[in-house]
Structures are given as structure tokens and as C-alpha cells.
Amino acid sequence: MTNTNPYYAVIFTSTHSENTEGYSDMANQMETLAKQQKGFLGIESARNAIGITVSYWESLKAIKNWKQETDHLVAQQKGREDWYRWYKVRICKVEREYEFFKS
Amino acid sequence: MTNTNPYYAVIFTSTHSENTEGYSDMANQMETLAKQQKGFLGIESARNAIGITVSYWESLKAIKNWKQETDHLVAQQKGREDWYRWYKVRICKVEREYEFFKS
Numbered sequence: 001m002t003n004t005n006p007y008y009a010v011i012f013t014s015t016h017s018e019n020t021e022g023y024s025d026m027a028n029q030m031e032t033l034a035k036q037q038k039g040f041l042g043i044e045s046a047r048n049a050i051g052i053t054v055s056y057w058e059s060l061k062a063i064k065n066w067k068q069e070t071d072h073l074v075a076q077q078k079g080r081e082d083w084y085r086w087y088k089v090r091i092c093k094v095e096r097e098y099e100f101f102k103s
Numbered sequence: 104m105t106n107t108n109p110y111y112a113v114i115f116t117s118t119h120s121e122n123t124e125g126y127s128d129m130a131n132q133m134e135t136l137a138k139q140q141k142g143f144l145g146i147e148s149a150r151n152a153i154g155i156t157v158s159y160w161e162s163l164k165a166i167k168n169w170k171q172e173t174d175h176l177v178a179q180q181k182g183r184e185d186w187y188r189w190y191k192v193r194i195c196k197v198e199r200e201y202e203f204f205k206s
Contacts, residue, residue, distance in 0.1 A: 009112075009114060009193065009195055011112060011114065011157055013147050013157070017205060044116050044153055044155060045151075045153075045155075046149035046150050046151045046152075046153055046154060046155045047149050047151065048148075048149045048150065048151075049149075050147055050148075050149055051149060052147060052148075052149045052155045052157060054114055054116070054155060054157075060198075080203060080205075084203065084205065085204075085205045086202070086203065086204050086205065087202070087203045088200065088201070088202045088203075089200060089201050089202075090112065090197050090199070090200040091197070091198050091199040091200065092112055092114075092195035092196060092197050092198060093195060093196045093198055094193050094194070094195050095163075095194050095195060095196055096193070096194040097191060097192060097193040097194070098191070098192055099189070099190070099191045099192075100183060100187065100189065100190045100191075101188075101189050102120060102183075102187065102188045102189065
């Protein structure tokens with residue numbers, strides 16, 4: 001991912017309800033769509049008991065635009081109605097970072 | 104978790120190497136130890152192809168202290184030698200958050 005500094009992270013943590021029909025397809029669609037947004041930098045996801053998706057953005061404006069993107073609004077609504085028991089969204093400013101690669 | 108504002112998040116993303124012997128036990132020990140640190144607010148983890156652990160802290164000082172905690176330093180060293188192929192650490196300031204609960 002692009003190493004622009006400063007940039008922003010959206011930490012989305014969630015637990016599923018019993019009904020997850022259609023969730024995977026929608027999650028894949030939303031990831032594809034997110035990657036097409038202006039200001040998108042990267043996305044990372046994992047799910048066990050809890051799901052964590054972190055997306056990275058160039059600016060708060062890019063995050064706001066993505067939140068209000070039409071198809072994403074439909075997905076959010078469907079998520080609240082069907083798929084999620086709970087979720088929490090944290091908008092964060094990345095202040096510092098470091099990385100390790102096995103040599 | 105305590106809802107102090109502002110607070111900080113450490114996003115730790117990683118991929119494993121072939122050798123993960125002893126990793127789970129150490130991860131559990133480190134989670135237990137993190138929870139005992141001053142300024143600790145919460146921790147969330149999930150792992151599939153990528154592992155994501157987000158820990159939450161009251162201050163940058165609390166994050167720095169945890170990074171330098173003796174047993175944690177040993178775990179970090181072992182992680183670089185054996186368990187991780189790659190990791191990235193992002194220190195973030197949580198600027199805004201919202202939450203949804205199924206009614």
C-alpha cells in the first residue's frame with residue numbers, strides 16, 4: 001500500500017448474528033468497491049469469533065465519501081438488519097508506523 | 104472497554120512463517136500480560152491469511168511502556184526469529200467512534 005503520511009485508518013470490529021446469508025458476497029463486493037474509491041490506500045481483514053477489518057485512507061474526507069457511497073449505504077443497512085449483532089467503527093489518525101520483513 | 108476519549112490504538116498486522124511452534128501459548132501469555140499494564144483499555148484479535156490484533160491504550164506513554172516491558176521484549180524477539188514472516192505496527196489516535204447493537 002502507498003506509504004503516505006499522515007493517513008487515516010478505519011477500524012471496523014463486529015460480531016455476526018445467526019443470519020449470515022449473503023454476507024460473504026456482499027463483503028467481497030464492498031472490498032472491490034472500496035478499492036475503487038478516491039483516497040483509498042489499503043484494506044486488511046480477518047474473522048474468528050470477532051471480525052476485524054481495517055481500511056486505510058488518505059483523508060477524513062475520503063472516509064466520509066466512502067461511508068456515504070450509495071451501494072455502501074445499502075450494504076450498511078443490510079448489515080444492521082441481518083448480519084451484525086454488534087459493530088464498532090473507529091476513525092483513527094495513523095501517527096507512527098514500523099514494519100518488519102524476514103530477511 | 105473503557106470509553107475514554109481521546110485514546111490510542113495499536114494496529115498490529117502480521118503473516119506467519121512456516122514455524123509457529125509455541126506461538127499460541129506466547130500470544131495468550133502476552134494478551135494476559137497486556138491486560139495487566141497501566142493504561143490498557145482493550146484488545147481484539149482475529150487471524151486468517153493475515154493476523155490483525157488491535158490493542159487500545161490511554162496514552163502514547165502506555166504504548167511505549169508496553170513495547171518495552173521485559174517479557175514482551177522477549178516475545179517480540181522470538182516473533183522476529185521464528186513466527187513472523189512480516190509484521191507492521193501502526194500507532195493511531197482514535198479521533199471518532201460509533202457503535203451499533205442489535206436491538
